[in-house]
Amino acid sequence: MTxxxxxxxxxxxxxxVGWLLVWGGRRFIEGQRYKALQAAPPHTGNNSILESMEHAPVRILVFSSPDCRQCHQLQAPALERLQHMRGESVSVVEVDATTETSLVQTYHVLTVPSTVILDQSGKAHAxxxxxxxxxxxxxxxxxxxAG
Structure with a gap:
């Protein structure tokens, strides 16, 4: 019995313990997402990636790395379908997370692939x-x- x-x-x-780990992990991720959404729009300065952004109504920063299989096999085709559906209203900018550390820190990127949806002024929406x-x-x- 004992x-x-x-x-x-x-x-x-x-x-x-498992529940606490999952709960803590979710809280951490939501905190990072909140910080990313509150980040000031990046200034172009000397950042060639930001300077190359088109002035589309919606810009998507796609954080990846050269050795990320999910980035190239899943995320890239999903973004191509999106661009095909929305055409000129969406501009996709690829960001190498291993070299663009300032953008990684600005948007609190935790993993690759990660995507940041920006409006025309550069404010993060998702x-x-x-x-x-x-x-x-x-x-x-x-x-x-819409908004």
């Missing part, structure tokens, strides 16, 4: 950590275009 109670207590403890499918990106772009 063996069953001990095992049940250990199981409950493991579940509680941040996606990890792969963002075309429907989610399309919804975020529509929100920027």
């Amino acid at each position: 063996d069953i109670v001990l095992r049940l207590g250990v199981l409950i403890l493991i579940c509680a 941040v996606n950590y990890g792969f963002a499918p075309t429907p989610r990106l399309l919804q975020q772009v529509e929100e920027v275009l």
